[in-house]
Amino acid sequence: MLNLGNLKKAIGSTKDKRRVGRGKGSGMGNQATRGHDGQLGRGSKRHPYAGFEGGQMRLVRILPKRGFTNPHRIEFAVVNLTALEHTFNANDEVTYEKMVETGLVKNFKLPVKVLARGEITKPLTVHAHHFSAAAKEMIEKVGGKAVEVI
Numbered sequence: 001m002l003n004l005g006n007l008k009k010a011i012g013s014t015k016d017k018r019r020v021g022r023g024k025g026s027g028m029g030n031q032a033t034r035g036h037d038g039q040l041g042r043g044s045k046r047h048p049y050a051g052f053e054g055g056q057m058r059l060v061r062i063l064p065k066r067g068f069t070n071p072h073r074i075e076f077a078v079v080n081l082t083a084l085e086h087t088f089n090a091n092d093e094v095t096y097e098k099m100v101e102t103g104l105v106k107n108f109k110l111p112v113k114v115l116a117r118g119e120i121t122k123p124l125t126v127h128a129h130h131f132s133a134a135a136k137e138m139i140e141k142v143g144g145k146a147v148e149v150i
Helices: 081-087 096-102 133-141
Strands: 077-080 112-115 125-128 145-148
Touching: 077 081, 081 112, 081 133, 112 125, 112 133, 133 145
Parallel strands: 077 112, 125 145
Antiparallel strands: none
């Protein structure tokens, strides 16, 4: 009687795994189905890595290396004085939240730096993480305040 305890696979439905490189008697010894000598017969992949040029000196190693990337560089969201002039009214308090709200700051994860590009004629109280020296001077010259936020 057929039940779960005596089920068997059909004959020929499974095959044993090929065991290559186990001696000539196995029928897959010697070159172990890899053809004859050469790059592909020696355990390598066809292209060992990106930029491989067949043993020739790689272009990346020939070209000169220039420059330096500072790992301590701080990226700022930049706001110019012209933008503050056009966006806000006289005696307004300009905070980080208002700059994000009005669209002056697009990436709200970055600290804000105010730069002195353009002119400012209205007195504003500007709260920002950093000011250029010229921007701070120009804001204070028209009667405003430059407040650094931490």
